[in-house]
Amino acid sequence: MNSFLSLLLFSSLFILTLSHNNGVARTPPMGWNSWNQFACNIDQDLLTDTIDQIVSSGLADAGYKFVNIDDCWSYKNGRDNKTNELIPDPVRFSRGIHSLSKYAHSKGVKLGIYGDVGFTTCAGYPGTLDHFQTDADTFARWEIDYLKLDFCDIPKKVQDEPWIYFGYMSEALNKTGRPIVFSICAWQPKEMYKWARKIGNSWRTTDDINVSWQSVLSIIDQNRELYPYAEPGSWNDPDMLEVGVVRDGRSLSQNQARTHFSLWTLLSAPLLLGNDLRKIRDPDQKWVFDILTNRDAIAVNQDPNGAQGRSLYQNIQGKIDRDGNCESKNCTRTEVWGRPLTRPTKQSYAAILFNRAGPNVDDEKFTQEKITIRWSSLGMPSDAKVRVKDIWSNKDLGVYQGSFTSEPVEKHNVVYIRLEQQ
Numbered sequence: 001m002n003s004f005l006s007l008l009l010f011s012s013l014f015i016l017t018l019s020h021n022n023g024v025a026r027t028p029p030m031g032w033n034s035w036n037q038f039a040c041n042i043d044q045d046l047l048t049d050t051i052d053q054i055v056s057s058g059l060a061d062a063g064y065k066f067v068n069i070d071d072c073w074s075y076k077n078g079r080d081n082k083t084n085e086l087i088p089d090p091v092r093f094s095r096g097i098h099s100l101s102k103y104a105h106s107k108g109v110k111l112g113i114y115g116d117v118g119f120t121t122c123a124g125y126p127g128t129l130d131h132f133q134t135d136a137d138t139f140a141r142w143e144i145d146y147l148k149l150d151f152c153d154i155p156k157k158v159q160d161e162p163w164i165y166f167g168y169m170s171e172a173l174n175k176t177g178r179p180i181v182f183s184i185c186a187w188q189p190k191e192m193y194k195w196a197r198k199i200g201n202s203w204r205t206t207d208d209i210n211v212s213w214q215s216v217l218s219i220i221d222q223n224r225e226l227y228p229y230a231e232p233g234s235w236n237d238p239d240m241l242e243v244g245v246v247r248d249g250r251s252l253s254q255n256q257a258r259t260h261f262s263l264w265t266l267l268s269a270p271l272l273l274g275n276d277l278r279k280i281r282d283p284d285q286k287w288v289f290d291i292l293t294n295r296d297a298i299a300v301n302q303d304p305n306g307a308q309g310r311s312l313y314q315n316i317q318g319k320i321d322r323d324g325n326c327e328s329k330n331c332t333r334t335e336v337w338g339r340p341l342t343r344p345t346k347q348s349y350a351a352i353l354f355n356r357a358g359p360n361v362d363d364e365k366f367t368q369e370k371i372t373i374r375w376s377s378l379g380m381p382s383d384a385k386v387r388v389k390d391i392w393s394n395k396d397l398g399v400y401q402g403s404f405t406s407e408p409v410e411k412h413n414v415v416y417i418r419l420e421q422q
């Protein structure tokens, strides 16, 4: 065989092995995950209640179909002596994981689970290294629909070439023949999106989110340039939602939560709820429910073109330090983000007009701001006529030529608009 032919054969084998062509997650996955609110305090009752609530509250109808168990579900002290399989925690998951997936399926939703590519998970439970096919087969037998594979406690070989080991799991999942969303949770390696998109359906782009405005902003900034890597079947994952999460007495304000959700939908992020769904129908949670079920915002996220939103321009006036504080008398800090859509027509777009202001919403050096978007920044002709719909107020704002300027936007809040070129 000449060297060109062998190179061709080698590279096509390489591509064949790595491609995670499993046909799932053609739009960003939507569901719930136990970690942000509950960490290790999970058991089968919580999961069963969450399955009940996600269905009866209407969240499943709005698109949230996955109920995902995160870390701490397995028996901590080892695998099955004979089969080497992972064992569900005999106390907290005494009915096993398969009974939960059967229950989820009987209610029309799906079940996800969590593992780790190293020796142990981040909370110290058995990892999957050297057991990739065994664990994939176990998950398939349990009729699991989604696997998040984490990156803790790894030997140097995995640190150096993570794509090989995540690739083993990708192949092992494919071999089971069961369509399982593969979510890569490797937050550490630089530029992981360059390889992860060939192996997984999503990949974490950043460190763990926490319930703070600073965390949300830092993640937005780190995802600013990643739009080229998202496409149907493979998504940048800026981590799970903190909308409605209350931890250690901390929570996002309504404006901050609305901004967080708006950006995540525009960025084609997986939408994994982190809040306690057993409370979702309490009257004081209505605003949380309303944010999470906004049809237009979800339609942006689920648009079949899979285009990830981009930062179009930022308006920074005054002297702003590295932490975002204003060092002059007054400051302005606004951002405009946008993306094309294919619905309701091929000439549709979505845009976010964001008054980022300073880190502290009470800082009087920043004020409400009117924010302008020019149609040319989205690639439309500069004199285009465009119908503007406000996503959060659900109002048709009329037709605007060339550009649109919002009413004053509160600090840490957004105006989120859907646009149809006329």
Ligand code: GAL
Residues within 6 Å of the ligand: 035, 070, 071, 121, 122, 123, 150, 151, 152, 185, 187, 207, 208
């Ligand atoms: C982290 C991961 C979190 C959560 C946690 C569980 O590495 O980023 O989302 O899964 O581990 O221990």
